[in-house]
Amino acid sequence: xxxxxxxxxxxxxxxxxxxxxxxxxxxxxxxxxxxxxxxxxxxxxxxxxxxxxxxxxxxxxxxxxxxxxxxxxxxxxxxxxxxxxxxxxxxxxxxxxxxxxxxxxxxxxxxxxxxxxxxxxxxxxxxxxxxxxxxxxxxxxxxxxxxxxxxxxxxxxxxxxxxxxxxxxxxxxxxxxxxxxxxxxxxxxxxxxxxxxxxxxxxxxxxxxxxxxxxxxxxxxxxxxxxxxxxxxxxxxxxxxxxxxxxxxxxxxxxxxxxxxxxxxxxxxxxxxxxxxxxxxxxxxxxxxxxxxxxxxxxxxxxxxxxxxx
Amino acid sequence: xxxxxxxxxxxxxxxxxxxxxxxxxxxxxxxxxxxxxxxxxxxxxxxxxxxxxxxxxxxxxxxxxxxxxxxxxxxxxxxxxxxxxxxxxxxxxxxxxxxxxxxxxxxxxxxxxxxxxxxxxxxxxxxxxxxxxxxxxxxxxxxxxxxxxxxxxxxxxxxxxxxxxxxxxxxxxxxxxxxxxxxxxxxxxxxxxxxxxxxxxxxxxxxxxxxxxxxxxxxxxxxxxxxxxxxxxxxxxxxxxxxxxxxxxxxxxxxxxxxxxxxxxxxxxxxxxxxxxxxxxxxxxxxxxxxxxxxxxxxxxxxxxxxxxxxxxxxxxxxxxxxxxxxxxxxxxxxxxxxxxxxxxxxxxxxxxxxxxxxxxxxxxxxxxxxxxxxxxxxxxxxxxxxxxxxxxxxxxxxxxxxxxxxxxxxxxxxxxxxxxxxxxxxxxxxxxxxxxxxxxxxxxxxxxxxxxxxxxxxxxxxxxxxxxx
Numbered sequence: 093x094x095x096x097x098x099x100x101x102x103x104x105x106x107x108x109x110x111x112x113x114x115x116x117x118x119x120x121x122x123x124x125x126x127x128x129x130x131x132x133x134x135x136x137x138x139x140x141x142x143x144x145x146x147x148x149x150x151x152x153x154x155x156x157x158x159x160x161x162x163x164x165x166x167x168x169x170x171x172x173x174x175x176x177x178x179x180x181x182x183x184x185x186x187x188x189x190x191x192x193x194x195x196x197x198x199x200x201x202x203x204x205x206x207x208x209x210x211x212x213x214x215x216x217x218x219x220x221x222x223x224x225x226x227x228x229x230x231x232x233x234x235x236x237x238x239x240x241x242x243x244x245x246x247x248x249x250x251x252x253x254x255x256x257x258x259x260x261x262x263x264x265x266x267x268x269x270x271x272x273x274x275x276x277x278x279x280x281x282x283x284x285x286x287x288x289x290x291x292x293x294x295x296x297x298x299x300x301x302x303x304x305x306x307x308x309x310x311x312x313x314x315x316x317x318x319x320x321x322x323x324x325x326x327x328x329x330x331x332x333x334x335x336x337x338x339x340x341x342x343x344x345x346x347x348x349x350x351x352x353x354x355x356x357x358x359x360x361x362x363x364x365x366x367x368x369x370x371x372x373x374x375x376x377x378x379x380x381x382x383x384x385x386x387x388x389x390x391x392x393x394x395x396x397x398x399x400x401x402x
Numbered sequence: 403x404x405x406x407x408x409x410x411x412x413x414x415x416x417x418x419x420x421x422x423x424x425x426x427x428x429x430x431x432x433x434x435x436x437x438x439x440x441x442x443x444x445x446x447x448x449x450x451x452x453x454x455x456x457x458x459x460x461x462x463x464x465x466x467x468x469x470x471x472x473x474x475x476x477x478x479x480x481x482x483x484x485x486x487x488x489x490x491x492x493x494x495x496x497x498x499x500x501x502x503x504x505x506x507x508x509x510x511x512x513x514x515x516x517x518x519x520x521x522x523x524x525x526x527x528x529x530x531x532x533x534x535x536x537x538x539x540x541x542x543x544x545x546x547x548x549x550x551x552x553x554x555x556x557x558x559x560x561x562x563x564x565x566x567x568x569x570x571x572x573x574x575x576x577x578x579x580x581x582x583x584x585x586x587x588x589x590x591x592x593x594x595x596x597x598x599x600x601x602x603x604x605x606x607x608x609x610x611x612x613x614x615x616x617x618x619x620x621x622x623x624x625x626x627x628x629x630x631x632x633x634x635x636x637x638x639x640x641x642x643x644x645x646x647x648x649x650x651x652x653x654x655x656x657x658x659x660x661x662x663x664x665x666x667x668x669x670x671x672x673x674x675x676x677x678x679x680x681x682x683x684x685x686x687x688x689x690x691x692x693x694x695x696x697x698x699x700x701x702x703x704x705x706x707x708x709x710x711x712x713x714x715x716x717x718x719x720x721x722x723x724x725x726x727x728x729x730x731x732x733x734x735x736x737x738x739x740x741x742x743x744x745x746x747x748x749x750x751x752x753x754x755x756x757x758x759x760x761x762x763x764x765x766x767x768x769x770x771x772x773x774x775x776x777x778x779x780x781x782x783x784x785x786x787x788x789x790x791x792x793x794x795x796x797x798x799x800x801x802x803x804x805x806x807x808x809x810x811x812x813x814x815x816x817x818x819x820x821x822x823x824x825x826x827x828x829x830x831x832x833x834x835x836x837x838x839x840x841x842x843x844x845x846x847x848x849x850x851x852x853x854x855x856x857x858x859x860x861x862x863x864x865x866x867x868x869x870x871x872x
Contacts (some may be wrong), residue, residue: 130513131797149519156530270771402839
């Protein structure tokens with residue numbers, strides 16, 4: 093093949109250009125720390141990296157949701173325990189109250205004490221954690237209200253009803269990958285309905301009935317009321333257990349999410365970030381290739397026959 | 403019978419021929435860096451002594467009359483020209499395709515910013531809202547993330563439209579160049595044909611070599627715009643056709659007309675018959691493909707606009723079928739004006755629009771929206787989550803770019819190779835020209851010496867003959 097000056101020049105320039113391009117691509121990777129800044133530079137890895145990012149963002153939000161639910165559950169648990177503690181005090185008072193050694197006046201005093209504890213219970217059940225009523229369901233209002241006749245209403249519906257569907261007692265949940273209950277209903281804590289014998293199941297109603305009996309110095313329902321109190325106390329403990337179970341489920345979810353994110357972050361690094369040591373070595377060799385091509389430049393147009401003609 | 407002064411004529415021709423050789427060597431050396439220059443060569447022939455006399459001649463008669471030159475020819479290979487132009491059209495197509503798609507990728511920019519983070523923001527704000535569905539603060543965050551999402555979609559849409567306009571004006575420039583170059587070729591055809599009339603033979607290009615170089619160079623440039631075929635005619639003109647449609651014939655030339663459509667696409671037609679321009683490669687085909695392309699292997703700007711629209715419509719559909727009024731109808735959050743996505747005035751003016759009026763803490767609607775946003779939806783030709791949908795068209799674009807760039811790499815390597823070969827035939831080599839220079843120089847000196855020798859020989863006859871006994 094006949095080699096002309098232009099051939100040499102073109103080959104040289106295209107080689108030089110290639111070396112410079114490699115160097116500049118490597119520089120870009122070093123500057124950004126990324127293996128690619130456009131999908132087209134590495135389609136398969138970019139596609140996977142985009143998926144990993146989605147999953148990471150989603151998991152982070154789930155983790156936030158878990159923490160939010162945990163704050164609510166913690167408040168619910170503490171307050172339920174407070175009500176339960178009050179209930180233990182009430183039980184002692186009720187035993188004392190029904191005791192025949194007490195005078196009618198004493199019984200009245202005890203009834204008043206019970207009434208004030210009942211008032212505390214009502215306050216706790218209607219209290220707020222930050223801006224949310226702790227035991228609310230669908231409405232952010234005081235869930236339990238008591239009228240002047242000591243009748244108790246859950247969002248306006250009398251708690252004496254047995255029919256569950258009469259109440260706004262839906263559960264509020266949040267999405268932590270699965271649906272997780274956020275709310276604990278005041279109705280579930282304090283109970284509702286009436287036994288066939290006419291004993292109210294709602295603790296507030298029960299306590300006011302007991303107060304009434306004590307005030308009137310009667311003890312007709314003593315047995316029924318006492319056993320209902322025990323039942324209510326057990327119910328409440330079950331609720332606490334339920335909250336505890338939810339909490340530990342959330343703990344597990346959180347640690348699973350954290351583990352997942354750790355491995356996702358590792359994957360992300362692997363997919364998106366460059367190996368600096370490796371890239372620096374490549375960069376050096378690209379730079380050297382470029383410099384050598386530059387040095388070669390002075391020799392590309394070599395001497396010709398004209399340098400030797402006299 | 404030889405005439406007395408025959409030898410002088412021979413010597414003179416020798417001097418002239420070698421002088422011309424030196425001239426052309428000089429032409430080659432000085433044009434070594436001229437773009438499109440083809441090296442030239444003097445075609446020498448030895449002068450024949452034969453005549454057409456019917457009478458037999460005695461002796462060798464007119465033999466030995468020396469050298470003549472029949473012309474100056476170019477050293478060029480038409481086959482390589484054709485291959486070069488064919489491949490250069492491919493290179494033109496791939497190069498243009500990559501640069502246009504790169505533009506689209508820069509607009510979508512999914513790796514650095516893009517739609518998915520915005521979508522995540524919307525979903526995450528809904529998650530937070532689901533925890534506190536009665537808080538206007540959270541409703542407001544949902545509103546602002548939704549608004550950012552809509553703004554981003556509109557921004558990308560308008561950038562894609564701008565890109566389309568920019569590509570159209572690039573195409574306009576290309577077509578103007580092409581039309582001018584076709585005109586130039588026809589004008590050169592005319593000049594060449596006129597000059598060729600004065601040539602001795604149809605193959606003698608002595609007077610038009612430089613014009614031929616010029617025309618070849620324009621034809622090379624033309625080939626990047628579309629696949630051309632060049633046929634050389636006997637009168638020296640070149641007939642050029644693009645995808646079998648004649649574009650230059652003699653001193654006539656064809657033009658391409660560009661018509662912009664209201665929807666941003668373009669129509670290309672031939673001026674003579676109004677038929678659409680169909681090409682199989684070249685930058686004009688690439689521009690046409692990616693300005694107009696909606697599907698298949700040429701997914702251009704309109705395709706990505708349509709994808710974006712689908713995404714926006716799907717998202718709005720989901721959001722508009724979530725929050726209910728008391729009468730059971732859905733609260734409309736997003737509306738479209740033309741291709742512009744915006745919040746409805748109800749939502750825009752009152753973030754509390756999405757708060758529930760009855761059961762403030764009931765977040766079922768929000769949870770169901772989150773669920774639908776995070777789970778597969780059905781879009782035309784696509785089943786998957788909205789995020790997957792974005793991934794899918796972004797990946798399609800990435801794959802197309804990497805496909806066309808690898809084709810470009812192959813094609814440009816072939817072009818370089820052909821150019822190498824062309825240079826190897828038509829390019830000027832200084833070593834060669836140096837050697838020619840010495841050769842012609844020596845031959846010139848020898849021819850001059852011949853003249854002296856002839857002179858000395860005649861001197862003997864004229865001045866020294868018949869001086870016996872003096």
